[in-house]
Amino acid sequence: MATADDLKFQEFDDAANLLAANPDATTISIDEPVEIPKNQHSRLQEPGREEDDELLGTDDSDKTELLAGQKKSAPFWTFDYYQTFFDVDTYQVLDRIKGSVFPVPGKNFVRLYIRSNPDLYGPFWICATLVFTIAVSGNLSNFFIHLGKPTYHYVPQFRKVSIAATTIYAYAWLVPLALWGFLMWRNSKVMNIVSYSFLEIVCVYGYSLFIYIPTAILWIIPQKVVRWVLMVFSLCLSGSVLVMTFWPAVRDDNRRIAVATVATILLLHALLAVGCLVGHHCSFSLVSCFLGQVACCGEGKEGLAGHWKNSSVKVPVILNVAKIDASATLTVLVIN
Amino acid sequence: MAAAEGSGAGETLFPGLADMSISQDIPVEGEITVPVGSNSPDEDYSTLDEPVKDTIMRDLKAVGKKFVHVMYPRKSSALLRDWDLWGPLVLCVALALMLQGGSADSKDDGGPQFAEVFVIIWFGAVVITLNSKLLGGTISFFQSLCVLGYCVMPLTVAMLVCRLVLLAGGGTVSFIIRLIVVGAMFAWSTLASTAFLADSQPPNRKALVVYPIFLFYFVISWMILTFTPQ
Numbered sequence: 275m276a277t278a279d280d281l282k283f284q285e286f287d288d289a290a291n292l293l294a295a296n297p298d299a300t301t302i303s304i305d306e307p308v309e310i311p312k313n314q315h316s317r318l319q320e321p322g323r324e325e326d327d328e329l330l331g332t333d334d335s336d337k338t339e340l341l342a343g344q345k346k347s348a349p350f351w352t353f354d355y356y357q358t359f360f361d362v363d364t365y366q367v368l369d370r371i372k373g374s375v376f377p378v379p380g381k382n383f384v385r386l387y388i389r390s391n392p393d394l395y396g397p398f399w400i401c402a403t404l405v406f407t408i409a410v411s412g413n414l415s416n417f418f419i420h421l422g423k424p425t426y427h428y429v430p431q432f433r434k435v436s437i438a439a440t441t442i443y444a445y446a447w448l449v450p451l452a453l454w455g456f457l458m459w460r461n462s463k464v465m466n467i468v469s470y471s472f473l474e475i476v477c478v479y480g481y482s483l484f485i486y487i488p489t490a491i492l493w494i495i496p497q498k499v500v501r502w503v504l505m506v507f508s509l510c511l512s513g514s515v516l517v518m519t520f521w522p523a524v525r526d527d528n529r530r531i532a533v534a535t536v537a538t539i540l541l542l543h544a545l546l547a548v549g550c551l552v553g554h555h556c557s558f559s560l561v562s563c564f565l566g567q568v569a570c571c572g573e574g575k576e577g578l579a580g581h582w583k584n585s586s587v588k589v590p591v592i593l594n595v596a597k598i599d600a601s602a603t604l605t606v607l608v609i610n
Numbered sequence: 611m612a613a614a615e616g617s618g619a620g621e622t623l624f625p626g627l628a629d630m631s632i633s634q635d636i637p638v639e640g641e642i643t644v645p646v647g648s649n650s651p652d653e654d655y656s657t658l659d660e661p662v663k664d665t666i667m668r669d670l671k672a673v674g675k676k677f678v679h680v681m682y683p684r685k686s687s688a689l690l691r692d693w694d695l696w697g698p699l700v701l702c703v704a705l706a707l708m709l710q711g712g713s714a715d716s717k718d719d720g721g722p723q724f725a726e727v728f729v730i731i732w733f734g735a736v737v738i739t740l741n742s743k744l745l746g747g748t749i750s751f752f753q754s755l756c757v758l759g760y761c762v763m764p765l766t767v768a769m770l771v772c773r774l775v776l777l778a779g780g781g782t783v784s785f786i787i788r789l790i791v792v793g794a795m796f797a798w799s800t801l802a803s804t805a806f807l808a809d810s811q812p813p814n815r816k817a818l819v820v821y822p823i824f825l826f827y828f829v830i831s832w833m834i835l836t837f838t839p840q
Contacts, residue, residue: 353743360744364817395745399822406829413836432722432833 392473397480683802698759749810761803768795
């Protein structure tokens with residue numbers, strides 16, 4: 275006879291625990307987005323098995339595969355197929371953004387918020403907002419720095435938008451592709467318990483970029499120290515979201531490969547953060563750089579020599595849109 | 611026949627008709643065609659035969675009526691029902707032309723080029739329309755493009771005002787005037803397009819649809835505000 279408890283909607287954790295007790299049972303759960311994050315937070319107080327289950331997602335991969343198969347049944351050339359990737363409500367998007375900005379230690383972003391419903395709305399529009407925020411606030415900070423100088427001629431620097439857009443979208447799509455391919459390859463060699471679909475990885479990367487939007491707005495403050503502190507802070511926050519997501523996926527692997535993978539993820543993320551900071555207050559033109567040099571440092575051989583030294587290494591930055599060439603980025607860093 | 615059978619059976623099926631008889635064949639005549647009421651006066655001649663002025667004026671009136679709808683945004687279905695893309699094209703070309711001649715110390719550092727403005731407006735409108743349709747909106751593709759294009763009109767007016775103010779000279783006062791004008795027109799554009807588009811969205815996703823529209827008009831406003839002549 276079904277008790278009241280059986281008839282109630284089983285919470286995510288309960289289902290995982292029941293299944294751990296009886297691994298052969300098949301479960302079907304209907305995803306109802308009803309205050310699940312709040313319940314999860316209240317369950318946080320119990321350490322131990324629930325945490326492990328959350329991080330490992332022991333039986334989640336089965337459920338994920340099952341639900342993924344049920345969702346995307348339309349063929350990929352129909353409009354309905356893509357509509358399944360936008361099946362989110364406003365509060366779900368806001369919850370996911372909140373989860374990426376305030377990472378709870380020990381909680382997996384994908385398991386907690388994505389829950390086999392990855393969306394493309396968040397990644398796409400967060401990247402678009404980030405591109406325009408960097409361009410606009412970079413323009414503003416440039417304007418404020420040179421405010422009052424008589425020789426300064428304001429330029430809108432529209433070229434910055436195209437370069438920023440290419441970089442950020444390439445990062446948000448190509449790095450997850452590479453990571454997904456790498457995880458699939460390791461999965462074939464070592465039986466990993468946790469595996470993510472490509473869209474879930476894109477989702478995590480997209481939402482982890484959200485913290486850079488308020489950071490880019492705060493970069494208008496002209497102090498160099500403040501900018502670097504802000505950048506390191508946001509890098510830590512978003513990096514921790516990525517690490518907590520991907521560590522369970524690789525920790526069953528060879529120790530060195532696991533550490534190398536996580537280190538690469540963090541390194542690429544740091545490169546993007548540094549690239550954003552550089553692109554924000556560095557202008558991509560030789561002429562305005564020249565004007566800035568002449569205005570700030572005064573004429574003289576020292577100023578002009580400095581200009582030519584700067585200009586010769588700015589050219590690789592203009593040509594480098596993929597931001598894979600780390601040496602060029604570091605050289606630009608040295609100048610700044 | 612039924613009456614004959616009925617009377618033959620001794621019981622009439624149709625008592626009132628029992629005493630009716632048709633003695634001879636009466637030829638039936640009349641018209642079988644069902645008259646269709648012609649509801650338009652030009653049924654007699656197609657629009658191919660009307661004067662060119664009428665054709666052009668009809669389209670111009672439709673475009674002008676939509677401009678008026680944008681200026682006083684009420685919930686009217688005229689903008690949505692008879693969509694056309696003439697207005698957006700004219701506005702986009704006008705805006706892109708006015709954004710030319712921006713300060714260009716070098717090719718890299720100037721304002722947006724004509725092609726960039728064009729691409730941003732049209733590509734942005736297409737992306738927003740796709741976004742709203744993917745989120746489950748019931749509006750059609752071209753209707754949404756039409757609304758988004760027509761709502762660029764306040765920003766085109768702002769661009770005109772900015773150019774006139776800049777003719778009088780740059781400086782802090784002119785910047786403040788331009789900021790106020792562009793800000794007001796940006797709010798007008800966003801509110802007008804939201805008034806037309808918000809009804810066709812599912813209720814719990816309205817914010818998800820309105821935010822890209824906000825971003826779109828914000829980018830255009832930014833391009834207008836940062837325009838500095840040579």
